[in-house]
Amino acid sequence: MTQSRIVLYYKFAPIKDPEAVKLWQQALCRELGLLGRIIISEHGINGTVGGELSAVKKYVKQTRSYTPFRGTEFKWSEGEADQFPRLSVKVRPELVAFGVPEQVKVNAEGVVGGGEHLKPEQVHELVEAKQSEGIEVTFFDGRNAMEAQIGRFKNAVVPETETTRDFITELDSGKYDHLKDQPVVTYCTGGIRCEVLSALMKDRGFEEVYQLDGGIVRYGETYQDSGYWEGELYVFDGRMNTRFSGDAKTLGECVNCAAATSRFHNCADRGCSTLQLYCEDCSHIPASTRCAGCTARVKAEPEHPNQGHLGKKRRRLTSA
Numbered sequence: 001m002t003q004s005r006i007v008l009y010y011k012f013a014p015i016k017d018p019e020a021v022k023l024w025q026q027a028l029c030r031e032l033g034l035l036g037r038i039i040i041s042e043h044g045i046n047g048t049v050g051g052e053l054s055a056v057k058k059y060v061k062q063t064r065s066y067t068p069f070r071g072t073e074f075k076w077s078e079g080e081a082d083q084f085p086r087l088s089v090k091v092r093p094e095l096v097a098f099g100v101p102e103q104v105k106v107n108a109e110g111v112v113g114g115g116e117h118l119k120p121e122q123v124h125e126l127v128e129a130k131q132s133e134g135i136e137v138t139f140f141d142g143r144n145a146m147e148a149q150i151g152r153f154k155n156a157v158v159p160e161t162e163t164t165r166d167f168i169t170e171l172d173s174g175k176y177d178h179l180k181d182q183p184v185v186t187y188c189t190g191g192i193r194c195e196v197l198s199a200l201m202k203d204r205g206f207e208e209v210y211q212l213d214g215g216i217v218r219y220g221e222t223y224q225d226s227g228y229w230e231g232e233l234y235v236f237d238g239r240m241n242t243r244f245s246g247d248a249k250t251l252g253e254c255v256n257c258a259a260a261t262s263r264f265h266n267c268a269d270r271g272c273s274t275l276q277l278y279c280e281d282c283s284h285i286p287a288s289t290r291c292a293g294c295t296a297r298v299k300a301e302p303e304h305p306n307q308g309h310l311g312k313k314r315r316r317l318t319s320a
């Protein structure tokens with residue numbers, strides 16, 4: 001019996017010729033029979049790759065042999081490779097689409113000017129040390145706001161973001177200026193977004209920015225539900241939500257009846273990427289009901305009832 005594995009990884013490093021790296025990665029994955037999703041930019045690489053155990057091991061070794069990718073941390077997971085429909089290797093302007101590729105500076109050590117990395121234990125040390133001085137540490141959510149509906153750090157600031165690009169507007173709006181002289185810890189699912197977000201914040205005058213190393217995933221492995229994390233984690237695969245222990249709180253509310261739930265459902269419009277929370281009793285509703293955005297669109301242009309609003313694609317598996 002063959003064992004299959006998945007690896008998730010990212011590495012910020014200057015890449016002179018992303019197209020060449022793309023061709024190499026594509027050929028490597030095909031040769032090893034791997035599937036998944038890889039993004040390459042001038043800032044580095046971000047991927048989720050799966051396949052037969054020995055093939056994935058070879059992939060890791062080969063990828064690390066390329067000087068800019070030396071030392072890349074690969075996070076291993078037991079998942080089945082068949083959750084990937086295909087192999088997709090793409091060159092993009094950014095690894096995480098904040099929409100400001102020119103504002104992100106990268107050197108061999110990673111993103112230039114990012115927040116100090118804190119391991120889960122160090123986050124607790126920081127909060128306690130500041131508390132003894134009478135200062136509160138603010139957790140700043142680096143994900144899309146929808147994800148925070150079911151889980152977030154205690155008293156976290158959750159920016160109004162539908163996509164990653166919205167962070168720029170939010171940061172420049174002045175809404176968070178009161179945090180500029182306060183200790184702020186940014187967090188996201190696996191850490192990659194905070195590498196960039198924390199640098200963009202420091203660039204904009206936030207003086208004391210830290211980032212949660214390894215993201216919520218690593219924090220949850222360390223503290224489960226006994227630390228500062230509350231609720232469930234939104235994940236980019238078919239499960240949509242996962243919990244760290246049986247003690248996880250249910251923070252989400254059904255959009256129909258307000259009952260507690262952590263279960264996201266897709267809008268009935270196949271082209272729409274909107275996810276909404278429904279409880280068990282109301283779960284029949286999303287199968288036949290469009291989201292508010294789609295309902296408004298259908299009313300406005302009844303002649304094209306099957307087109308998704310905004311032309312967005314459904315959420316796909318990603319290692320963000």
Ligand SMILES: [Zn+2]
Pocket residue numbers: 254255256257258259278279280281282
């Ligand atoms: Zn309900």
Ligand SMILES: [Zn+2]
Pocket residue numbers: 267268269272273274290291292293294295
């Ligand atoms: Zn919709």
